[in-house]
Amino acid sequence: MSTEDIDPVKPLPPPVVEDPISLIPEFIDSDSSSYPPITPGGSLIIAWQIRNKRVLLVGGGNVAATRLVHLLNADALITLISPPSGLHPETAHRIKTHQHSITYIPRTFHLSDLNDPTINLVLTAIDDPVASTEIYTAAKKLKLPVNVADVPPECDFYFGSVHRDGPLQIMVSTNGNGPKLAAMVRRQVAGSLANGTGEAIVKVGELRRKLRNAAPAKEDGGKRMEWMSRVCEEWSFEELAGMTGAQMDVLLRGFKEGKVEGYDEVVELARVLEAATIDDAAVDAADNQENR
Ligand SMILES: C[C@@]1(CC(=O)O)c2cc3[nH]c(cc4nc(cc5[nH]c(cc(n2)[C@H]1CCC(=O)O)[C@@](C)(CC(=O)O)[C@@H]5CCC(=O)O)C(CC(=O)O)=C4CCC(=O)O)c(CCC(=O)O)c3CC(=O)O
Ligand SMILES: NC(=O)C1=CN([C@@H]2O[C@H](COP(=O)(O)OP(=O)(O)OC[C@H]3O[C@@H](n4cnc5c(N)ncnc54)[C@H](O)[C@@H]3O)[C@@H](O)[C@H]2O)C=CC1
Numbered sequence: 001m002s003t004e005d006i007d008p009v010k011p012l013p014p015p016v017v018e019d020p021i022s023l024i025p026e027f028i029d030s031d032s033s034s035y036p037p038i039t040p041g042g043s044l045i046i047a048w049q050i051r052n053k054r055v056l057l058v059g060g061g062n063v064a065a066t067r068l069v070h071l072l073n074a075d076a077l078i079t080l081i082s083p084p085s086g087l088h089p090e091t092a093h094r095i096k097t098h099q100h101s102i103t104y105i106p107r108t109f110h111l112s113d114l115n116d117p118t119i120n121l122v123l124t125a126i127d128d129p130v131a132s133t134e135i136y137t138a139a140k141k142l143k144l145p146v147n148v149a150d151v152p153p154e155c156d157f158y159f160g161s162v163h164r165d166g167p168l169q170i171m172v173s174t175n176g177n178g179p180k181l182a183a184m185v186r187r188q189v190a191g192s193l194a195n196g197t198g199e200a201i202v203k204v205g206e207l208r209r210k211l212r213n214a215a216p217a218k219e220d221g222g223k224r225m226e227w228m229s230r231v232c233e234e235w236s237f238e239e240l241a242g243m244t245g246a247q248m249d250v251l252l253r254g255f256k257e258g259k260v261e262g263y264d265e266v267v268e269l270a271r272v273l274e275a276a277t278i279d280d281a282a283v284d285a286a287d288n289q290e291n292r
Pocket of ligand 1: 177
């Protein structure tokens with residue numbers, strides 16, 4: 001079946017098999033004690049890749065300003081609709097300083113504003129509950145995900161309290177129960193992180209890319225994952241954060257035999273190798289001089 005055969009309006013046909021569960025062999029589900037327990041009632045927390053995708057933000061006040069921070073941090077393209085008189089100074093500042101990302105429409109919202117097929121997501125942050133519901137209903141007709149600030153029942157998703165440190169993002173959600181407490185928990189969590197956690201993650205990202213270049217084979221996937229996990233466990237955050245490119249190369253030498261060298265050995269060997277390279281370069285330079 002190709003994707004053209006799927007009609008999003010018609011429901012999928014019912015499964016052909018009468019009792020599909022009876023077809024699952026008993027032994028496949030023999031040890032359920034080790035599986036994580038299910039606690040219903042939560043949200044699905046995911047990291048939405050909204051980069052270069054368009055978001056419609058209606059409103060330009062205080063809440064819109066906080067939405068803009070999240071959207072700009074995620075490299076989204078934004079259409080912002082609000083009368084100029086209602087702009088919060090922070091929103092006005094973002095519009096002026098991010099003209100390549102923000103298209104500003106200086107008026108109240110019209111339903112036709114939703115006629116842009118490039119819109120992926122709709123956020124409203126306006127002090128007009130009637131207009132909010134109108135926008136919500138129209139966006140749902142278009143099957144667009146919506147967040148209406150202040151009206152949880154009109155939200156497909158909630159925002160959370162976010163700690164950011166380079167590539168690290170930690171979002172705290174209380175699932176609508178206590179937004180202020182979410183911010184307090186976020187501060188506590190952020191305060192308990194080791195110094196340089198974000199930088200350690202940057203370096204691990206670099207190391208993973210180097211490893212993939214050095215051992216790109218698909219069948220090495222399991223070995224790569226096991227080795228990377230061990231590096232993360234055996235090196236401290238501080239050690240990872242300070243890792244140089246030369247140290248990464250030394251560490252990667254151990255991959256073939258599945259060895260993870262300790263921090264001290266790697267630092268020392270990288271130092272010796274670097275010194276040798278400098279010496280070699282000096283010898284080469286001297287040779288070049290003599291041959292002239
Ligand atoms: C459901 C949700 C929908 C959504 O906005 O997506 C929602 C809804 C509502 N917020 C209200 C009030 C406040 N919201 C904040 C602050 C934040 N609110 C955020 C998220 C969410 N707020 C979502 C649930 C998230 C969760 O439960 O974890 C944060 C985390 C993220 C963000 O907005 O970016 C951000 C903190 C960011 C940070 O500082 O890190 C403060 C405190 C402050 O302003 O300092 C207050 C006043 C104190 C208080 O009430 O706690 C009211 C009542 C209005 C009224 O009573 O009239 C409603 C409506 C209702 O509950 O009915
Ligand atoms: N995290 C949350 O969910 C929170 C939600 N709120 C709620 O969010 C809403 C917005 O709050 P603030 O930003 O503080 O309000 P605000 O009064 O600062 O801003 C409202 C903005 O909406 C614009 N606006 C009003 N009607 C419009 C329309 N039809 N089309 C386009 N723009 C329009 C105004 O120009 C202004 O920019 C309020 O209902 C508030 O109660 C408040 C605090 C936290």
